[in-house]
Amino acid sequence: MATTAVLVPALAAVAPAQPTAATSAPVPRDDSATSGQALTVESISPRTVGEKSTVKVTGRVTNTTDDELSSATIRLRYSRYPFSDRSQLGSYASGDGAQPQVSGPKTELGKSLKPGQSATYSLKIKAEDMRLGDFGVYPLAVDLADASGRTKDTRYTFLPYQGGSSPDPVDIAWLWPLMDDPQRADDDTFLSDGLSTSLGSNGRLGRLLVAGAQSDDIALEPSPPPSTAPRPTPDIEATAKATTEEKAEDGDDNGGKKGADAGRVPITWAVDPALLGDIARMSGDTYQVLQPTGKPTVPAEDAAPTTLSRDPSPTAQQWLRQARTGLDGAPIITVPYANADIAALLRQDLRKDAEAAVSLGGETVKNVLGTDADTTVAWPADGLMNSATRDFLSERGSTRFILSDAALPSRSTRGGTATAQAALPVGGDEPDATALVVDSELSNALAQPSRSAGDAALASQRFAAETAMIAAEGGTDRTVVAAPPRDWNPGADFAADVLRSSEKLPWLDPVALGDIEADATDTAQRGQLTYPTKGARSELSGTYLEQVDEVRKDIRLFNTILTDDSDPFRPAILRLESAAWRDDKTMAAQARALVARAVTLSREDVHIIPGETVTLASKTGKIGVLVANDLDKETVTVNLSIYSENNERLSVGKYKKEMTLRPGRKTTVYVPLSARINGRTVLNLSLQNADGEPISEEVPLPVNATGLGTQALLISAVGALILVIALAPRALRRWARKRAGRAGRAGRAGRSPDAESAGAAGEADGAGDRAAGEGADAGDGTDGGPGGDGDDAPGSMQHNGRGSPSEGGRPDGSAGSGTATTGDRASDQS
Structure with a gap:
């Protein structure tokens, strides 16, 4: 009756190890319980013991101490009374149940074992010599004793005994x-x-x-x-x-079954x-x-x-x-x-x-x-x-x-x-x-350790004992459903x-x-x-599911821009809602954080590519906004939102707001702008879904308006007009002087060829319109004196222009012309 005490720690050993932070999921584990055991049972035969059977138990002894092991004895014990209830099996397997008192065969090791060495053993006994009763499951134990007879290790197992007859089979x-x-x-x-x-x-x-x-x-x-x-x-x-096809032709002896x-x-x-x-x-x-x-x-x-x-x-x-x-x-x-x-x-x-x-x-x-x-x-x-x-x-x-x-x-x-x-x-x-x-x-029983040869033999005996006990209960036809734990990790031999x-x-x-x-x-x-109450208490908590719901809200926002009503993060949310996280809250929180980050990164893959500062060189113009979809599989439909921080300074015109982008594609949206005042203004760009909810962070785009345009051209034209008005009188006076000079030369042509020649020479030697006039006036002197030098200073022209006869004044009394000229020059100089 000692099976349970052995089974409880054994089950703990076979239960799947919970994942650590680094692994986050169950990893293959060695659930073998034989490591470090001094005594193992590797086979018990036959599986069904009849009246004429010979029970054979084999296994291995290992010296797990630091000293030499000598004179070791392996002995078999059993009971002639079967278990009366299934609950006794677990207790006996753990070593807490009643001990079998009948001594069976024993054997001694043929040699001493040094630390770490091992040797096999074999024990045999005829079923008829055991004097067992009717059909049932009987306790069986194998001991390892030292030279003094003290038990060093024990393995508890079971002996299903068929006897002369068996009960009606149970469906499994x-x-x-x-x-x-x-x-x-x-x-x-x-x-x-x-x-x-x-x-x-x-x-x-x-x-x-x-x-x-x-x-x-x-x-x-x-x-x-x-x-x-x-x-x-x-x-x-x-x-x-x-x-x-081969099996179908040959058939077999398995109850008439044929085929695959x-x-x-x-x-x-x-x-x-x-x-x-x-x-x-x-x-x-x-x-x-x-x-x-x-x-x-x-x-x-x-x-x-x-x-x-x-x-x-x-x-x-x-x-x-x-x-x-x-x-x-x-x-x-x-x-x-x-x-x-x-x-x-x-x-x-x-x-x-x-x-x-x-x-x-x-x-x-x-x-x-x-x-x-x-x-x-x-x-x-x-x-x-x-x-x-x-x-x-x-x-x-x-x-x-x-x-x-x-x-x-x-x-x-x-x-x-x-x-x-x-x-x-x-x-x-x-x-x-x-x-x-x-x-x-x-x-x-199926969950107990079974990865090593010793564990597999004991686990197989336990399975046979459990099912035999169910059959021994008798009664009406019954069915048993064998469902190992969902994370079952059996040895290959035991599973088969x-x-x-x-x-x-x-x-x-x-x-x-x-x-x-x-x-x-x-x-x-x-x-x-x-x-059961434990079922309700073990459910995922409302607090945890609320945290998952926060991730779901971000997913809902991301899904609003996807075409074809796709929901790529639905499996991830369901994984977060797994009952597996009932007992592993840390791993659940880690998985939730990773999913939340993945959603954020996916939403950021649909984004506006930032541009450099824009210079608007006229009152109106267009800018190009580059929008990219860097998702690998999803097609998106988004709306481009642009607003100016100062609409009085810079306003945004009509543009194509909605766009559909296939995976890995980009597009440029051209946006018209109008500047009313020169200076710097910031445009804020973002992507939104069809309902106007932002799905990306705002991207600032500075715009500089330089003021060149219709207004600037008008100002320039006015300035040019003012300049023309200011310079026109001077140009007219120059034109008048030139004309007067030509008329004077024409009047003098009939009286004095030399004077005309001198005047022509003076005009040729002058540099510009002023010099030409001065040469003509100086040519009025009969001797071609100082006034005949076209390069003479204006003071000479002013002096001669007074019309003094001794200085070559005009005989016809036209000295007034020289005064007008002088006055004109004075006006020009002023």
């Missing part, structure tokens, strides 16, 4: 999980490298796929080095078809669509992995995370190829996408998210595996649901529900195991649904062994989950639908 239906916690924050950023390792031949998901497929054609080769391309994969479909399903135990695959999406993303393109930091931390939303770039994973590609073959045609059920916490979403009025999780789940399975999932079967988180969850899933087409036995407890007062199926009222005029209740004790045992053990009869139906008599064994 398998639910085989391919699930994991969310592996990504946004679609391109993985929280760790753990998934790639898990998909390998020695990884958790790799072992589950191969063992569940139960086919030699489904195998995973060791992952190639990162720099090496994956080795070619044979045509799996052709190989499977050929193998199927011969020898296979029917299982139903339980798949998380988000995991399939993660694997497909990893296999298709380059992706980013969050760099480990050692301690769980929540990054600031504006802080850039440190990520490592990864090439497409050959391991993921290989796993997908084999999964598409191995699951083709097999029954598949799904949980909501990312195992969304439906109960919490409905409680927080997030029904649309709950609907999206269910619909996206089926779509993802179809897209990745190329096959349809059975949408009539629902498996709520932890196998628990309240009436609101039941009604919601029923409305979505679910007619069968995988539930925990805590949700539909047994009504039996004797402690027996109730059958798995039960009628489940759904309310209204709808027919009752069917509840398929998972046996929690069997799930716990429990499926074989389902067919080989005489007290079990494997059936398909889809063949289980409830009838009217089933309601007597199960109570009403119950939602």
Whole structure:
């Protein structure tokens, strides 16, 4: 009766390690409990002990001390009284139950063992010598004792004894999980490298796929080095078809079964669509992995995370190829996408998210595996649901529900195991649904360590003991649903062994989950639908979902500019709403911060490219505004908003505000401007959605108006006119002087050729209009005296112009002409 005490720490060892801040998702772990054990049990045969059987136990002894181990003895103990109740199995396995008192065979080590050395042992005993009673499960223990007879180590296990007859077999239906916690924050950023390792031949998901497929054609080769391309994969479909045809021709001895399903135990695959999406993303393109930091931390939303770039994973590609073959045609059920916490979403009025999780789940399975999932079967988180969850899933087409036995407890007062199926009222005029209740004790037994040879043998015995105890309870025909934990991490040998045992053990009869139906008599064994308090308390909190809602608001704003009503961040939000985060609030907060940052960066990818300061060289003009869509996949429609900080100084004219940009495209919008006053003004540019909500930060664009334009030209023209008016009198006077000089020369031409000649010479020697006049006046002197020099100073001309006869005054008394001339000159000089 000591199984439970051993099992509890064993279960703790096998339970999936919670992700650290650096990994953010479950990583492959070594859940073997044999490390450092002095005694292991590696096989117990036969699996079903009859009256004529010989029980054989083999294993290994290891010296785990620092001293030499000598004279060690291995001995067998058992009890002649079987367990009377299933609850005793767990207690005995832990070492807390009643100890078996009957001594069996023993053997001594043939040699001493130095520290770290090991040796094998083998113990045998005939069943008839054990004098066991009827069919049942009997305690069995293996001890390691030192030379003084003191027990150093003990392994507790079970001996199912068939005796002369067996009870009626119990139907067993398998639910085989391919699930994991969310592996990504946004679609391109993985929280760790753990998934790639898990998909390998020695990884958790790799072992589950191969063992569940139960086919030699489904195998995973060791992952190639990162720099090496994956080795070619044979045509799996052709190989499977050929193998199927051969088996169909030959048949087998497996109860008359023929064909590809011969020898296979029917299982139903339980798949998380988000995991399939993660694997497909990893296999298709380059992706980013969050760099480990050692301690769980929540990054600031504006802080850039440190990520490592990864090439497409050959391991993921290989796993997908084999999964598409191995699951083709097999029954598949799904949980909501990312195992969304439906109960919490409905409680927080997030029904649309709950609907999206269910619909996206089926779509993802179809897209990745190329096959349809059975949408009539629902498996709520932890196998628990309240009436609101039941009604919601029923409305979505679910007619069968995988539930925990805590949700539909047994009504039996004797402690027996109730059958798995039960009628489940759904309310209204709808027919009752069917509840398929998972046996929690069997799930716990499957979860114990099984990665090493020693652990696998004990785990297999525990499975045989649990199912034998159910059969020994007798009663009406019953069905048990075997559903390992969603993060089940069994050893490859153990996973394959429990499926074989389902067919080989005489007290079990494997059936398909889809063949289980409830009838009217089933309601007597199960109570009403119950939602335990621990179920409500474990839901995602309202505070956390409000924080997720803040991210959703930013996503809603981003979605308003996308065409075709696309919602690229919907899967990321559903991953944030996963029930997996119930027990890991730090990882949930980290994933939420990463998604929030990804949304911000995506919105910033639709932006205005800033320009340099614009100089407006006229009263009106146009500027070009460059708008870019740097998104990789999404087409956007945005509106350009421009306003001037000073409309009196600079105003914006009409321009094309709405534009549609395909991924990676840019466009230029030409905007007319009008300047009323010279100077600097700032235009503020931003992008908005159709409702006028800003989707980008404002970009300032300085504009300098220089004042050149119609107004400036008018001012220049007025200035030129003033200049012309000011210079016109002077030009007219010059013209008058020239004309007067010509007239004087013409009048003197008939009286004195010499004088005309002298005047002509004086005019030729003068520089400009003034010199010409002076030469003409000086030529009036009869002797050509001082007045005849055309270069003479104006003072000479003023002196001669007074008309003195002695200085060559004109005989006709025309000295007044010289005065006018002098006066004109004086006026010009003034």
